[in-house]
Structures are given as C-alpha cells and as structure tokens.
Amino acid sequence: MKTEIYLFNSLTRQKEKFFPVAEGRVGIYVCGPTVYNHSHIGHGKSYVSFDAIVRFFRFVGYKVLYVQNITDVGHLTDNADQGDDKIEKEAKRDKINPMEIVETFMRSYFEDMDRLGVIRPDISPRATGHIVEQIELTKKLIKRGYAYEAGGNVYFNVSKFPEYGRLSGKRVEDLVAGARIDVRSDKKNPADFALWKKAEAGHIMRWPSPWGDGFPGWHLECSTMSMKYLGESFDIHGGGLDNQFPHHECEIAQSEAATGRPFVKYWLHNNMVTVNGTKMSKSLGNFVTLKDAFKKFDPITVRFFVLQSHYRSPLDYSDDAVEGAGKGLDRLKNVMRELLDLAGDKRGEVDFASLPEEPINLRRYYNEWLAAMADDFNTPGAIAAIFEMLKDINTSIGSGNAMTSEFAALTYSFIDVLAGDVLGILPTDDNRSAGKSIESDLVNLFIGLRSDARKGRDFKLADSIRSELQSMGVILEDKKDGTTTFKIVR
RNA sequence: GGCGACGUACCCAAGUGGUAAGGGAGAGGUCUGCAAAACCUUUAUGCGGCGGUUCGAAUCCGCCCGUCGCCUCCA
Known part of the structure; x- marks a missing residue:
C-alpha cells in the first residue's frame, strides 16, 4: 500500500489526493527552458522543486516517467505576433547558426542542473525534433474545426473552446477588453493564438508545411511532445506560475480540442524568485544566473536554500x-x-x-x-x-x-x-569519502606535529599550525578524548 | 483597469479552527590551554491594521494598508 499523496491542483485551486492514471505509474511533464541564455536562479527553483517531487514519487514506489522539453525554437521577444525569435536574435548578433546558440545554452543548462543535483529527465525532447508531429496536430485541429488558416498563419479559434480560461481564471471577454489592439487583421478574435506562423523573409529557422514555410507557435510543442511520450491524458504537468497563462491555458485548449479527452489531471505551478524583493529582469540589472550564484555558494547550498521554502511560495534570493x-x-x-x-x-x-x-x-x-x-x-x-x-x-x-x-x-x-x-541536499560520493588519500595523510602528519607541540605546551606553534591549515580550508577539531579530526571546506 | 497570491521574531521560513516547527543571527552558560564543533538556556501573550463569527482564530468572514505576480516572451 502506497503513501497517500496530496497535491495542490491549480486547475481546481485546492489540495487533492493523488490518484494515478495508471496504477503504480506517474507521467509528469514539466516545461523546460528556452535555451538562448544561461539559466538563472528562477530556473533553479523550478527544476529543483520538480526534481524533489519526482524523487519523492519514486521513493514511495511509483514508476515515474519524467519528460521535460528543451525549447529550441519559436519564442518571440515581443508578443505573439511581433519581434524576433530569441534564439535567432542571439545568433544574428554573433553571426552564427541558431543551433550553435541552442547547443551552447542547452549544455550550460544541463551543467547547472547537474551541479544542483537535479536528476536528468527521462526524456528531454526538443521542439525542432518534433516539427512533423506539430504540423500533424495543427492539421488535426483544422480538420476538427478548432483552427483556421490565414495568410500562411494558423490560429486556434478560442471561441470554439468554451473551457478556455479555466486554468488561469481568466475570461475571454476580460482578455479582449483589456487587450492591446491587435495590429494584425487576420485573426478572427484577438484572443486567438498561433499554432503555426509564416516565416518572413530572413527568418532562419523555418520548415515547410501545408501552409508554406514557417515555424510552430509557442504553445504547440508542449502539447505535442507531452502527449507523444505520456499519452493523451497524463498525470501531472508542471511549470512556473508565469506560464499558467497563456501558455498552459493554450496547451489545454489545443490538446483537448484535438483529442476530445482531458489533457492533464493535476497542474502544478511553482512560484517565482525575486532578488532582494523585486522581480529579476535584465533592465533592472538584478539578473542572477546560476553560474553567478555558484561562484559565491556551493550549488548544493543553493539547492538547500530553494527547498527550505515551499515550491508554491515566492522565494526572495539574497546573499x-x-x-x-x-x-x-x-x-x-x-x-x-x-x-x-x-x-x-x-x-x-x-x-x-x-x-x-x-x-x-x-x-x-x-x-x-x-x-x-x-x-x-x-x-x-x-x-x-x-x-x-x-x-x-x-x-x-x-x-x-x-x-x-x-x-x-x-x-x-x-x-x-x-x-x-x-531531497538531494547531501553532497554526493566524492565529498563524503574523504578516505585514504595522500591529502589526508599529510593533514594527519600536521595534526601529529601539533599534538606534540600541545603536549609541550607550545601553544603558539600549535595555533599557528591550526590557522595555517585553516587558511587552506582545513578545519581542525579537538575532541574530548584527545584526538583531533579535520574537515575540508570548500 | 481585470485576475490571483502573499504579509508570521533582527533575517529566512513551516503552520489553514485548539492555543506559535525548523534554520541563521544575537545574548548567557557547559566543555576547551585557546579555538572549533556540540549541548543547555534565552529572543513573537503574539502571527500587517481594524472589526466580526466561535467556547476558542495566525488559521474562517468583511473592510483597510502594504508587497508581489499574471494579463505581453519569461521557470
């Protein structure tokens, strides 16, 4: 008999008892990073949180399949209709292929996560590797009457999906009322969102499609890849609170419209990180990358710091x-x-x-x-x-x-x-097996010399040995029984 | 403007009806040649403010103040 797990489901806004779709198994999908820059402390909180959740499910005996995507195309800097692809923007600046940007920062991401003790997902699917599936899903949505093509773009018709807004508690009318005026006229409704976008001249990342050369819309990859690897209905979908709307809302609409089945049973959202009380942003100059943090602190300490607050609480980062x-x-x-x-x-x-x-x-x-x-x-x-x-x-x-x-x-x-x-808050093997190394033999040699000095009441020499060792990161501790142990810090 | 969170000691942070976990920092003490580590004691009659419900509220309700997030790319 398994431990009963209760989790807060964003969809219902209350804690619910966890019942898996398939007995003994958990399928979990978490929105991964867009790899156009180094990961920051906010990514750290998110992925550490979900790592602990996955580890806990495994601990209580579930067979977990953990899928987390790598977004390597498609997000725009401005809004859904304008601006550059963030990856392309970096690539153009450095005059290199966008895929070089992707490789660089994907490696950087995994490197940071490894140091945080985050166990790698079982599958890390990439958006560019699933263009075919994304086109298929788009075709299916058009066929079922939920989407329409307009001048090389394909949009999801929000008015066809009454449930739109349930996850985020938003109403389409409010959205439309408060929305900025949509400059493009090819949408039927300003709240409609893109499934496929036409590639303008000069757009590097493009693929042929039934609607001409283009690239997938922002939300499509997560629907496609989660259902491909976890099935049309799966247990848990996680991500940052900032993705609840519009991203997750759109995922639900696309997926359920396409399959006619409930998409995700439990939605989990982690809260955001602020730095000294304010949101991280490049313009404020308070952007803390994980690599920055690791210069000051041990990565496991950063992990511990994250786990010392609840995943649904905001976390304020300060030295x-x-x-x-x-x-x-x-x-x-x-x-x-x-x-x-x-x-x-x-x-x-x-x-x-x-x-x-x-x-x-x-x-x-x-x-x-x-x-x-x-x-x-x-x-x-x-x-x-x-x-x-x-x-x-x-x-x-x-x-x-x-x-x-x-x-x-x-x-x-x-x-x-x-x-x-x-929890993953203990250092792994290398640190814990101080073992018999030449290093420890040498430290013990000094401990012996200091011990002799102390017996001769030459405390000046004894203290000097201790402080010299300390400056090298070796802390001596005299025990009651007269022995001395040491630990190596940093 | 719309939607949603949150406000617990010097700092971080659990606790969602039964009388304030934990960590850091500070103070005093034990141990020690001195340190370090560890342990003991101590630090919120009170949980943003004001009302209300209740035998009883940090926990529920109302109002107010403040902070943050989303509504546009974002974990």
Missing part, C-alpha cells in the same frame, strides 16, 4: 539568506561525518517498515518527514523534521553513552535516504 542556509546545512554535514566515524566499516540497511524508536526515535522523525512530503511536497517541513532529529543525535553522541556502531550506521543510511536520495 544573506543563502549564506544562512549554508550554515544550517553545515550542521547536517557535521552530523553525517560524526555518524560515519561512529559507524566505522559498518553500513546499515534501512527497513522503513520497522524503524527503531531507541535510542533515537527514527520512526517518529520518519513519520514527520513523510507527512510533510506527502502534504503537497512540503520540503521545509521535511527539513525541519530532519533538523529536530539532528539535535537528538548530537545530544546522544555528546552524552557519552555513545550509540553502537550498528545504530550509527543505520542512522547514517536513514538520513542518507531522506536528505540525500530524496
């Missing part, structure tokens, strides 16, 4: 806030190192069905963690449960009646699953 998160995370790492020392060579197998309650009540902390995660992926709550446990563990270790190596090993593995495997 102070991330720094504070990093110090908190150090506590977790310290405890893990202590447990590893106590565990020695032993490794614990975690049986979540029968967790011990003594000397540390692992069962209780697990239940708290699980309840938080199952309640709309409340990662801050889950982290709080882990930190309560840390205090408990520290007290136990410090009390003298040290826990057995078996229990330390079990506890280590236990935290490794909750914080490491699911």
Whole structure:
C-alpha cells in the first residue's frame, strides 16, 4: 500500500489526493527552458522543486516517467505576433547558426542542473525534433474545426473552446477588453493564438508545411511532445506560475480540442524568485544566473536554500539568506561525518517498515518527514523534521553513552535516504569519502606535529599550525578524548 | 483597469479552527590551554491594521494598508 499523496491542483485551486492514471505509474511533464541564455536562479527553483517531487514519487514506489522539453525554437521577444525569435536574435548578433546558440545554452543548462543535483529527465525532447508531429496536430485541429488558416498563419479559434480560461481564471471577454489592439487583421478574435506562423523573409529557422514555410507557435510543442511520450491524458504537468497563462491555458485548449479527452489531471505551478524583493529582469540589472550564484555558494547550498521554502511560495534570493542556509546545512554535514566515524566499516540497511524508536526515535522523525512530503511536497517541513532529529543525535553522541556502531550506521543510511536520495541536499560520493588519500595523510602528519607541540605546551606553534591549515580550508577539531579530526571546506 | 497570491521574531521560513516547527543571527552558560564543533538556556501573550463569527482564530468572514505576480516572451 502506497503513501497517500496530496497535491495542490491549480486547475481546481485546492489540495487533492493523488490518484494515478495508471496504477503504480506517474507521467509528469514539466516545461523546460528556452535555451538562448544561461539559466538563472528562477530556473533553479523550478527544476529543483520538480526534481524533489519526482524523487519523492519514486521513493514511495511509483514508476515515474519524467519528460521535460528543451525549447529550441519559436519564442518571440515581443508578443505573439511581433519581434524576433530569441534564439535567432542571439545568433544574428554573433553571426552564427541558431543551433550553435541552442547547443551552447542547452549544455550550460544541463551543467547547472547537474551541479544542483537535479536528476536528468527521462526524456528531454526538443521542439525542432518534433516539427512533423506539430504540423500533424495543427492539421488535426483544422480538420476538427478548432483552427483556421490565414495568410500562411494558423490560429486556434478560442471561441470554439468554451473551457478556455479555466486554468488561469481568466475570461475571454476580460482578455479582449483589456487587450492591446491587435495590429494584425487576420485573426478572427484577438484572443486567438498561433499554432503555426509564416516565416518572413530572413527568418532562419523555418520548415515547410501545408501552409508554406514557417515555424510552430509557442504553445504547440508542449502539447505535442507531452502527449507523444505520456499519452493523451497524463498525470501531472508542471511549470512556473508565469506560464499558467497563456501558455498552459493554450496547451489545454489545443490538446483537448484535438483529442476530445482531458489533457492533464493535476497542474502544478511553482512560484517565482525575486532578488532582494523585486522581480529579476535584465533592465533592472538584478539578473542572477546560476553560474553567478555558484561562484559565491556551493550549488548544493543553493539547492538547500530553494527547498527550505515551499515550491508554491515566492522565494526572495539574497546573499544573506543563502549564506544562512549554508550554515544550517553545515550542521547536517557535521552530523553525517560524526555518524560515519561512529559507524566505522559498518553500513546499515534501512527497513522503513520497522524503524527503531531507541535510542533515537527514527520512526517518529520518519513519520514527520513523510507527512510533510506527502502534504503537497512540503520540503521545509521535511527539513525541519530532519533538523529536530539532528539535535537528538548530537545530544546522544555528546552524552557519552555513545550509540553502537550498528545504530550509527543505520542512522547514517536513514538520513542518507531522506536528505540525500530524496531531497538531494547531501553532497554526493566524492565529498563524503574523504578516505585514504595522500591529502589526508599529510593533514594527519600536521595534526601529529601539533599534538606534540600541545603536549609541550607550545601553544603558539600549535595555533599557528591550526590557522595555517585553516587558511587552506582545513578545519581542525579537538575532541574530548584527545584526538583531533579535520574537515575540508570548500 | 481585470485576475490571483502573499504579509508570521533582527533575517529566512513551516503552520489553514485548539492555543506559535525548523534554520541563521544575537545574548548567557557547559566543555576547551585557546579555538572549533556540540549541548543547555534565552529572543513573537503574539502571527500587517481594524472589526466580526466561535467556547476558542495566525488559521474562517468583511473592510483597510502594504508587497508581489499574471494579463505581453519569461521557470
């Protein structure tokens, strides 16, 4: 029997119990980036959030198929009808092929996500690789009477789809009333949106179609690719709140009009990132790329910072806030190192069905963690449960009646699953196996020299060794039993 | 103008009817040659303001103030 998961469905604006379309499986599609620039901290929040959600579904036993697109064509800088393709704009400026821009920033994106500990999606389909399918979907919509061609453009006729506006809570009348005057006259209704766009002379990224050379409209790729890999009706569609309208609204219209079936069961939207209280924008100069952030902070610290707030809450990025998160995370790492020392060579197998309650009540902390995660992926709550446990563990270790190596090993593995495997906030293998390297032998050599100096009460020399090591990023810690351990920071 | 969120201590942030999680920072203490780490104590009679419903509200309702987002490309 699986854990019951509740999630906030944007479509109904309330928390709902999760029932998969197919027993034991979860199909999830998340809107990916348009690769024309380096990813910023907002992408970080979005994809870290969904990464944690996917990891949690897998943890409770679902077989997850996670699809996230790469948009490598089609978005315009201005509005739906004017302006340049963002990718082409960059390409023209640098006088290179648009696909070079795409490759450069797609690699940059995956590199940043890897560093954030984001597990790669199972499928990362690209829009340009699915032009044929997009044309097919457009043809189908025309055939079914939901779309019309006008001068090489194809538009979706919003008036044919009464449900339009349900997701975003908008009404077509309001949209039309408040809309800017549409300069183009070939639309039947200003709210209609493009499925296929005619390529003007000089437009580089173009494909032949029944309506002449052109390129797909903005929303079409997500409908096409999500249904291709997940089926016409699937479980979860995620994305940033800023995409709720018009993007997701249009996806629903296109998809349901084409298939006559419900498109997505649960819509999940993550909230936005602000920097020092205001939205990121290039004009304000407060645009923080992930690569910028990683210069100041460990990527896992950035991840931890993101997960310390709820995915549906806005997140305000500031150096102070991330720094504070990093110090908190150090506590977790310290405890893990202590447990590893106590565990020695032993490794614990975690049986979540029968967790011990003594000397540390692992069962209780697990239940708290699980309840938080199952309640709309409340990662801050889950982290709080882990930190309560840390205090408990520290007290136990410090009390003298040290826990057995078996229990330390079990506890280590236990935290490794909750914080490491699911939340992804523990450093991965390389950092944790300090092991027997020439580096650690050398540090131990200095520890020995310092120990001799201390025995001779030459504290000046002892402190000098310690501070020299510290300046190299090696922190020494004298234990009660007279031994000295070290940790390497940064 | 329309739609929608949010406002919890010095900072970050959970909590959606039963009497304020967690992290950072600060203060005092234990331990230590000194540090570091850790632990203990402490820091919101109050959750933007004013009313209302209730035995009881941060949590529900109304009004006001403030911030943010969407309505146009955006995670």
